[in-house]
Amino acid sequence: QAAKPHVVVLATGGTIAGAGASAANSATYSAAKVPVDKLLAGLPELGQVARVSGEQVFQIASESFTNEHLLTLARRVSALSKQADVNGIVITHGTDTLEETAYFLNLVVRTTKPIVVVGSMRPGTALSADGALNLYDAVSVAASQDAAGKGVLVTLNDEIQSGRDVSKTVNIKTEAFKSQWGPLGMVVEGRNYWFRAPVKRHTSASEFNIDEIQSLPAVDIVYGYGNMNTTGIDAYGKAGVKALIHAGTGNGSVAAQAVPALRALRANGVQVIRGARVPDGFVLRNAEQPDDQYDWVVAHDLRPQKARILAMVALTKPQDAKSLQRIFWEY
Numbered sequence: 153q154a155a156k157p158h159v160v161v162l163a164t165g166g167t168i169a170g171a172g173a174s175a176a177n178s179a180t181y182s183a184a185k186v187p188v189d190k191l192l193a194g195l196p197e198l199g200q201v202a203r204v205s206g207e208q209v210f211q212i213a214s215e216s217f218t219n220e221h222l223l224t225l226a227r228r229v230s231a232l233s234k235q236a237d238v239n240g241i242v243i244t245h246g247t248d249t250l251e252e253t254a255y256f257l258n259l260v261v262r263t264t265k266p267i268v269v270v271g272s273m274r275p276g277t278a279l280s281a282d283g284a285l286n287l288y289d290a291v292s293v294a295a296s297q298d299a300a301g302k303g304v305l306v307t308l309n310d311e312i313q314s315g316r317d318v319s320k321t322v323n324i325k326t327e328a329f330k331s332q333w334g335p336l337g338m339v340v341e342g343r344n345y346w347f348r349a350p351v352k353r354h355t356s357a358s359e360f361n362i363d364e365i366q367s368l369p370a371v372d373i374v375y376g377y378g379n380m381n382t383t384g385i386d387a388y389g390k391a392g393v394k395a396l397i398h399a400g401t402g403n404g405s406v407a408a409q410a411v412p413a414l415r416a417l418r419a420n421g422v423q424v425i426r427g428a429r430v431p432d433g434f435v436l437r438n439a440e441q442p443d444d445q446y447d448w449v450v451a452h453d454l455r456p457q458k459a460r461i462l463a464m465v466a467l468t469k470p471q472d473a474k475s476l477q478r479i480f481w482e483y
């Protein structure tokens with residue numbers, strides 16, 4: 153019998169490594185408690201699909217991820233992806249910012265080997281805990297050749313999602329991760345069932361490479377709402393951000409009183425990226441605001457937190473608004 157594929161599990165914390173006081177605690181518990189060795193030892197079924205080894209990279213709740221964490225993790229994933237004895241990589245992660253890390257890896261790790269980011273909504277100590285099956289699914293997808301070249305993937309709730317498209321959409325239920333474009337496929341009992349493939353550039357086809365990125369530029373987000381003011385916009389400008397994402401209302405609309413502040417930022421060289429607080433759809437260029445005239449960029453279908461990731465990665469190289477917009481269309 154041929155040797156099983158080797159999958160490395162990089163553990164970063166989150167609820168999938170969480171523990172609560174009682175089995176009834178599905179929502180009240182401490183994240184990032186269980187070490188990776190214990191996580192893997194508790195799931196001997198993994199041996200049916202792969203030879204698994206674990207590394208504890210961090211042990212944190214994902215809302216505390218910083219750019220430094222992203223860089224450290226991506227460098228490790230990149231190094232492992234170049235090892236001939238590694239067939240796939242799984243990252244266990246808190247669900248709160250899982251979609252940001254998955255998209256970051258999708259943009260900067262140059263490999264066709266499967267990379268799967270996984271989390272859970274309930275700690276392993278809870279009734280109907282979802283982490284064990286999610287992790288089993290992640291390892292089995294990472295071990296399969298048909299998952300290669302599809303970009304960074306996310307497995308929760310039996311679904312295989314694109315790390316680019318997926319977002320956390322519910323903060324309690326186990327079917328928390330959704331994409332308006334739908335999952336790529338499903339994973340059931342260690343077998344993948346594919347229905348679509350990503351068309352945006354990713355991983356091996358990316359112009360970005362973590363091996364060449366030393367640091368990430370400051371990119372922040374301001375939220376649009378009724379009675380909008382410019383306090384946040386002005387403060388981020390003073391703080392020296394390289395780009396500011398405006399999470400606008402509707403189709404990325406911007407309050408009249410906020411437009412001059414954003415234009416002043418742009419005049420100072422800051423990239424202004426018009427996103428939307430509406431979860432689905434996509435922002436149309438030159439609708440709601442004259443982007444060509446203001447030299448602004450639209451975030452396409454990326455939610456503000458994903459637009460921030462792409463803007464940081466893009467601005468590791470010099471960009472004018474035109475080249476930045478090209479990147480937002482392509483990735």
Ligand SMILES: NC(=O)CC[C@H](N)C(=O)O
Pocket residue numbers: 165166167168183212213214215245246247248249271272273274
């Ligand atoms: N379900 C979760 O993983 C949330 C736990 C925690 N807030 C985190 O993101 O790490």
